[in-house]
Amino acid sequence: MSPIHYLAEDTLIDLLKKKDRRAFNYLYDHYAGALYGVIIRVVLHKNYADEVIQNVFVSIWNHIESFSHERGRLYTWMINIARHAAIDYIKSKAVQNDQKNQSLPDVVNSSENHNFARTEQAERSDYIGFKSILEKLKPEWKVLIEMAYYEGYSQQEIADHLNIPLGTVKTRVRSALLHLREILHEPQ
Template structure:
């Protein structure tokens, strides 16, 4: 048996093994990826689009994008999970900005699109299986707010600047500081 056959028969893959399986277009790797990361990525998308129906559509696109662009992943630039979150976040934001979504919103009655915010704010343990919420919670409140607005609500830095009535340069400086602090916290987590 070669090394790949041993990888296929196991129930656990390290991040490196999983990436190799995905680059080899191994379906078992894809199933493992979906089983272990769909909850977390679903939570990221849901926080942005705030609709379970749209989230279910987008999550499929996200996994197709991960599958098709795995060769572009560079471990030297960041963690695999962070790379996937960025794909999920960008796909969700692109979906919200798409003409078809905007037209659909215009054609919907208000009650069809308004959801109970309490229901959306309840965290599903599967969407936070790495404990990211507790790591994010250890940041200062202003840093948490910036990361939440940028990565979960889909605001650009210009939009954050306008919404918080803060100079764009200050937003950029604080965002960089928040991300550097978060990076340090994530290193400690590993």
């Protein structure tokens, strides 16, 4: 069985509903990173996040029939499952007891917490005018960044939606991110 390299969302959903394992592998390969990012922001610890991401994909596999196009996109549905699973996990008594028993230096010095702080600070940038920084990008770069990071499109979906080659999308996104880095590091 050869791996699947590209699936349109409708096809992916249909194959998942038929319990196609290659479609599930495709789903995991293309969405695990984004879902993991949502989870780690809630649970704060890699060990917890690893457990939750596994539970999230089992839940997606077992409940794909409940997905409805009328309520939104597959990505949004999966993000909601991940967020709720992470919150439920943190609220569980076992996790709360584990956190109470963890020594203070372990919590304060963990690199995961430092990474979380950077992530949280980056998210706050939206509230302090990051959208206005996007205005400094070329229009063709700005639309790609908005679609990828604010609307949750994959690069292949962007290419299909804008009718441009995937390689062009990848090159423009990379260029836009490099330019954003320069903008953000300019002296004020």
